[in-house]
Structures are given as structure tokens and as C-alpha cells.
Amino acid sequence: MQHAGTEIVSAVSPIIERWRHEEGPLLPILNGIQREFGYVPREALPLIADALNLSRAEVYGVVSFYHDYRENPPGRHVLKLCRAEACQSMGGDLVAERLQNLLGVKFGETAGDGSVTLEAVYCLGLCACAPSAMLDGEVIGRLDGEKAEEIVREVRA
Amino acid sequence: MTAKIYVPRDSGALALGAEKVATAIARELGLRGIEAQIVRNGSRGLYWLEPMVEVETPAGRVAYGPVKPSDVPSLFDSNFLSGGPHPLFLGKPEEIPFLARQTRLTFARCGITDPVSLEDYQAHGGLRGLRNALSMAPLQIVEQVTESGLRGRGGAGFPTGIKWKTVLDTRAAQKYIVCNADEGDSGTFADRMIMEGDPFVLIEGMAIAGIAVGATKGYIYLRSEYPHAEQVLNEAIAAARKAGVLGSSVLGSQYAFDMEVRVGAGAYVCGEETALLDSLEGKRGMVRAKPPLPAHEGLFGKPTVINNVISLASVPIIMDKGAAYYRDFGMGRSRGTIPIQIAGNVKHGGLFEAAFGLTLGEIVDDIGGGTATGRPRRDRGRYRRRDGHGPAGARSAGGRAARGLFPARPLRYAVRL
Incomplete structure (x- = not known):
């Protein structure tokens, strides 16, 4: 969901205030904004730049460097699927293909109906119960075809 | 009852x-x-x-x-x-x-205690190391860590005590302890497990490091893929603060030490220590040229101890039982224990803490129980272990290597220092 400019200012300001006097406040602020909105709205960048006495370019340079920060709103659900080696060794490739087919999206894409964003992640530390995924912050291990279908039902519900 | x-x-x-x-x-x-x-x-x-x-x-x-x-x-x-x-x-x-079959020193309490109960932690030997440290001079603490033979468990294997000594000897109004909890390599989960299962041991280790080198502030730089660890760490830090383990007077002493968790944002390179420091400062995570060493000019240009989670979490047992106790485990220049992470196509995946010296064959076949699929391991199994080659080459990779090259070679640091 896109947010209106005023809505962004009123939600971003307290996050900036919470952190601006701490050491190294930029990442905590960006993380806070992404937690609030699911992405980092472009309108937030000048507010951060002003508060931290940085240029907009410096703030944008940091935002664009870190993979986590989305420039656009994600789907209603976010599915992160581990694509790292330990998961690959336990059939992660097959699960990845199956989920992409079932959801009709590729990695980094959001479904046309806005139901889900599929993202690749490189290690959730669940290597001993691979392949693994995280759906809206909930971890899922030993993914197989059946669990993949369960995920699809859940995000479409 | x-x-x-x-x-x-x-x-x-x-x-x-x-x-x-x-x-x-x-x-x-x-x-x-x-x-x-x-x-x-x-x-x-x-x-x-x-x-x-x-x-x-x-x-x-x-x-x-x-x-x-x-x-x-x-x-x-x-x-x-x-x-x-x-x-x-x-x-x-x-x-x-x-x-x-394990030798659980660092992970002694993991899975046994309530991770956010400080009472439980103390009932199982927690805080003894910190109390001992408070009765020593900073230099004595550093000497204990040096004598224990503890080397960086993040992969590079640099002697922890020598790193601490450099920071101790560097004069500055502000110093920092930074814990590298950006455990990004696939197949590694020991840091995650200890942070979720026994966060106080890391907090205690960082507090001891702070007292030893004269740092009053610590940061745990945690990867964003570990939200559960973030939750547990924050609960534990709050409990430690409330009980006076952290704060302006650590356990009633003249030492101040406090810490917080900072979460990364999905950049793999920030597992490299100088890129991590940049990230903590709110910059893009770029690898810095060395020198200067972080021990001289680290976070915000101040002398900084930057250690891996397991290195810091191994300090309390050393300070509790003494350097000699810890050093007596292991072999050659690899002293103490190492948490071995067994994952992939293996029957018994998990964490196995043992003194240095096991061979890869023992780890995969005896402890891991062979492959999950039952195929012989030369087939398609991939075995990975961390054995001290630094982040990028930390794991000996590939079924072929596992089959042919390593079975007889004991697990130890490959870097000679």
C-alpha cells in the first residue's frame, strides 16, 4: 500500500526522534521505518537527511546499499526463501522452483494481486532443518512440496 | 512441586x-x-x-x-x-x-536454562567469570584470556588476548566492545543458537571484555535474518540491566558497562569487521584499509575490540575455571573447544561442541550418522565445516574434499600465527 506524504511525515518523525541523539543512528532509523511501512518511502529521506545533517545523496547511498530496504511497498505477505548452500543441498532448488510456479512470481517480485512478495535470503541459520523459509517473520523448516502448498494457501487466504 | x-x-x-x-x-x-x-x-x-x-x-x-x-x-x-x-x-x-560425546564449555547451559532468566543463568554457574574478573586488575584478565589460547572463532583465528592487549594499551577517553553477530555463511548457526539459547553468556563475555580493556559501551551487530535472536538478546539485556549486571556500576563495582543490539540490513559484506564498523556508524558497509587496526581506530575512530559471538561467549568459562582449564582442551595451537555445525544432507544435523582435534570423517560419519538420503557420501552430499580459514573460505566444501582429502586431518586452525 502506498502512503500519503502527511502520513509518512507523522510516522517517520517519532522514529527519527527516538534515534537522532544516539551513536550511529542511520540504520536504526531506516530499520524502524521499514518495520513501520514495509519499505522506506522516498519522502522519508529528506526528513532523515535534515535531522542527521547529511545530504539526501548520502542517505540514499546508504538506503540503496542494503538489500533489506525496499523502495516500494511489499505484498500483504512477505515470503523469504533461503537460497544458500545448506538449503540447496537438501532440495532447496526444487522448492524454489515450485513456489515460484505456484505463486506466479519470481524472486524479488510481488504477485499481481498484491498477496505476496517473494524474496531470496542467504541463510536464516536454520541449516540443520533445511530447506528453510520465513513467512511474515515466522520460520519454516524442512520445506517440501506439501509445506510449499500450505504456504501458498496461507498467502492467498 | x-x-x-x-x-x-x-x-x-x-x-x-x-x-x-x-x-x-x-x-x-x-x-x-x-x-x-x-x-x-x-x-x-x-x-x-x-x-x-x-x-x-x-x-x-x-x-x-x-x-x-x-x-x-x-x-x-x-x-x-x-x-x-x-x-x-x-x-x-x-x-x-x-x-x-560432546565437551560443552561454551554451550554448557544452552538448551538447559530459560535463556532470559538471570536466576537460572546464575544457578547454572553464570556470572562466576565476571565476578572473578572484577577481583582482578584489567591486565590480569587480558593475561588469562591470552594464556587460555583462545583464538577468534569467527574464522580468522587471531589470538583474542593479543587483540584485547592492544586495546588496553591504547589510551582513549572512549573505547568500545563490538560483537560480530553477522553470521552470514551458509551452514553456520552456532552464533544464532547461543544468542537464542544462552544470551547471558555473551553479555557476560562482553562485560568482561569491557572491564579488561577499559571500554564502557558494547554493541552487538546482529544480522537482520535473526529476528528471534534479537528478541531474546533484548530481553536478556533488559534483565541484566535491571539486576545491575549492566549499567553504571557492574555488579556494584567501580566499572561501568552497557550494551545494545544493532540490527544490520542484509549486506553480507558487513560480516567483515571493518565493513561492520562502517555499518554501525550508519554508512555503507565498505571494507576499510588496515592499518589502522580497529584496536587502535575502530568504531567512530575509537579503540575497539571486535570479536565474534563464540569468542566472547567463551570468555566467561575461561574466567570462571581459569586459563589452564580451557587450554587443556584441544591440540597444537588450537586450544579449547569449537562448536561444529553439522548440516546439509546428513542424518543427525545439529551443533556439536568438541575439543579441537576431531577429523572430518568422524564428524560426518560417526557424529552426523551418514547422509540423510542414505546415499554414500561421495554421491551428492556436501559437507561444510568452519575450521579457521576466515569467512570466505571458512568451510571445507564439497563431497569430494570430504571423501578424499580430510578424513585423517584433525580439525584445527589452519592459519599459523
């Missing part, structure tokens, strides 16, 4: 359904009108048995696993609260061969 039931909150156990199991147990307790306390412990690291539920009986703790929510009514029917027989009965956890 109210019965105690342990259901892990470790994210590996959660990924296998531990939350639903805990809910099912709570529901069943209500239905049957039984009073019991459900403790959310960490994981013992036997992931093929997770969710592993334990109950406290007069004869000690007894485990059942892997438990599905649908198993719960039958567990109650079998009187599992008194350790009754059931198809999922595993006996005493410490007698399960995978655990019995």
Missing part, C-alpha cells in the same frame, strides 16, 4: 513446529486440570529430534521428540510428566550419544 515442561523457543525448533507444540501442551494442561510451568528453553542442538520436549522428573530431565502437536494428547496419556514410556521417549538428554 509444579511440573516443569521445556519446549524450545530456538528458531530451529520453532521452524519445526515448537510453537504449536507449546500451545497444544498448554491446552492439554488446561483440559486435564494439571498445573505445570512451560519453560521456553534454547535448543540442545539435536535438530533431527526437534521439537524436543523435556520434563523435569525426580530422576532428572527426560526428553521426548520429535514432537508434533498431534502427539501431545498421547504424551499426557502416557504420563510423560513422570517420564512415562512413549514411542517418542528419548531418555535422559545428556545420555543421547550425540550429546554424551
